[in-house]
């Protein structure tokens with residue numbers, strides 16, 4: 001078994017234990033960040049390292065009386081995909097029969 005495959009197997013083996021105790025999980029893959037908790041699954045855009053404007057910083061500071069950060073279009077103009085999860089229905093107090 002290769003080292004990469006072994007790491008994948010160990011990660012998959014640890015997921016149920018982590019899922020039982022953790023409330024939320026966040027992973028970064030490509031130009032999106034995966035965020036999962038008990039209420040939603042969300043893919044959020046991330047700044048691109050190859051962006052010629054921000055070079056992966058996600059924005060830049062604008063000078064003036066009230067300096068603030070302006071978001072770069074490489075991630076700010078892309079949509080966030082969100083899938084809301086339905087609540088688990090309550091268990092019935094009565095036996096089924």
Ligand SMILES: [Zn+2]
Nearest residue numbers: 051054072074
């Ligand atoms: Zn950018």
